[in-house]
Amino acid sequence: MFDAAELGQRVSQREFKEREVQLRTKLLTLQYRTHELARFPVLIDFAGVEGAGKATTINMLNMWMDPRFIRTIGYQKPTRAEMARPRFWRYWRDMPPKGGIGLFLSGRYSRPLLSRVYGDIDEPEFDNRLSEIIRFENALVDDGALILKFWMHLGRTQQEERLKELEADPLRSYQVSEEDWKNHEHYDDFVAAAEHLITRTNRSAASWHIVEGGNENYRHLRVGEIIAAELSRHLEVQERKAAEDRPPTRVASPDMPKVDTVFDALDLSLSVPKSDYKKKVPAVQARLGELGRKAQAEGQSTVLVFEGPDAGGKGGAIRRTVWSLDARTYRVFQFAAPTDEERAHHYLWRFWRHLPRAGSVSVFDRSWYGRVLVERAEGFATEDEWRRAYNEINDFERQIVDHGILLLKFWMHIDKDEQLKRFKKREKSPYKHWKLTDEDWRNRELWEAYKQYGQDIIQYTSTKKAPWILVEANNKPYARLKVLQTVIDHLQEKLDGPAGRPA
Structure with a gap:
């Protein structure tokens, strides 16, 4: 599944600058149309291997678009307040409003994936947790939401090189933790669990996009262009539906016949x-x-x-x-x-x-x-x-x-x-x-x-x-x-x- 994301694709700085201008203009235009229509929320999830550039790509999206209408959320271990409620309470709590965009790191897929890799849950329970996610996404999509999910990928050797590179940089070394290296040791287990996760939850209404994370320019453009294309398509559908909307009229009638209940x-x-x-x-x-x-x-x-x-x-x-x-x-x-x-x-x-x-x-x-x-x-x-x-x-x-x-x-x-x-x-x-x-x-x-x-x-x-x-x-x-x-x-x-x- 991930072979196509280990090809070493690159975009030069010159090409990046040329494509960035057009992409940024398009993203801003689409974002303002979405905000003005206020008919659906946009949920964009970032998952993937450590060091694949999830956080930097999110920063770039915030720079390209208007951050006033974007909320970026990175989840940690559940707090005491979160543990007191059902698992999905915090995801419902952080739902962006219609017309807004939510960018999510370590979201609803993170804990089931980690639990499966480290053997805290077996495969049937892993499937149960994924089914729970599917029901959550279906409810949002049926209500009009646009859900985009990105798996940012690096090959095993690429990941090791990236972690060492970050560690050697005094300004970025804080980004690498012992847990990152521990996860790297379980790279094959992560890839196997991720393949199962993506296959199980890749649906037309909430699809996964696997993005090669080795080259920053390529990664930023690829993610931005996918968002632009999907948002444009979704906007056209929702704007057409909005034009067809009619004021609500009472459906129940005083003349309904009496039936036994x-x-x-x-x-x-x-x-x-x-x-x-x-x-x-x-x-x-x-x-x-x-x-x-x-x-x-x-x-x-x-x-x-x-x-x-x-x-x-x-x-x-x-x-x-x-x-x-x-x-x-x-x-x-x-x-x-x-x-x-x-x-x-x-x-x-x-x-x-x-x-x-x-x-x-x-x-x-x-x-x-x-x-x-x-x-x-x-x-x-x-x-x-x-x-x-x-x-x-x-x-x-x-x-x-x-x-x-x-x-x-x-x-x-x-x-x-x-x-x-x-x-x-x-x-x-x-x-x-x-x-x-x-x-x-x-x-x-x-x-x-x-x-x-x-x-x-x-x-x-x-x-x-x-x-x-x-x-x-x-x-x-x-x-x-x-x-x-x-x-x-x-x-x-x-x-x-x-x-x-x-x-």
Whole structure:
């Protein structure tokens, strides 16, 4: 695979200067068009053998283009904050906005490659890690991102000569470490693992480009010209799509026929007398507080998701759940229409960034399911976008659970009559009237549509690792106790194994 990158190709200084002027002009023009269109991000990854010139080529790209719209990120070993979240948290966190360019060193491929070379993971696990990367890249590409990946290559002898040359230069000797020489000793293992990595992850939407790194002039021009060609092609496609875009129109209809759903099987008459609720809730909240303190001490993180019809009791259940927790250990995030910054990223970006640190709790009042509920109903997401979102959401949640975070998803359900009763009560309440909006009444007209979309959510995203918990919420005391007890049961099991309920 790498023979063609060991030919000793060179570009003279004179030829370099001639080609550089044209290339720089083209790159700047394309960069400004990309920034102005603001329709897709550009992710450019640099991997390869040590000494092949990855960092210097990145410096050249920053010089050729406008660095105000470029972010260069070089990853080190994960920090404590990064280790507390799923592996891809830091890559989502550092995602460039639409219209921006991200240049990445030692990115998502680095740790799997090193782990495979040094035997920390076997080949099946290596493939699992590569599959994880492929799913990540597919989600971004499907959303319009341009992903370019460069493997900067040197032959074994070339690499040895380059490392010695750098070591002998007082101004550049810091660039060579003991780890670089250790990796050189495993050169053949690196090449074998890299061949497998490139073959496995070389896809048309996120392709690899192998670049010979021996001659600096050749390397810079080759990388720049590939970026220019791919960016030009991608811009043409995206500009054409932008010209064809139409304003979103509501897709859901008030005339949708009534069909049976999983919600129709719920017994919404379940209730708890207020007197019993007042007796039980202090003990339940005290138990949750005890478990919360233990979870904090042991670094056990929790994510709670609340969805369901408007006025379904999400806010009330959340307040009772966090009541006995240390306020420094939890955050409640309420999501409505995305901000300008959030719209400039993949729709999952704003949720990835709020995953909790070790021992903390993140509560989501509305969540990533907006893509397949409100955005589907209002036409903000195309059919292709909301249909593929089910798999993207399942992958997101699988990463959360596989990292050891406790994920609980509550669907707070009420019937249409109960919703109307609560709406009218809110209208008259001096401290709740602000919760009732014109949008709530508008959404009520689409009751059957939203119920069917909810049915799809349960059907496609209630998985073994992240099942939905349906809460019969017509009676608020019953719903709140069920949420509290469910959190206790799962957190207890996560920390100590199954245990009985408080008396």
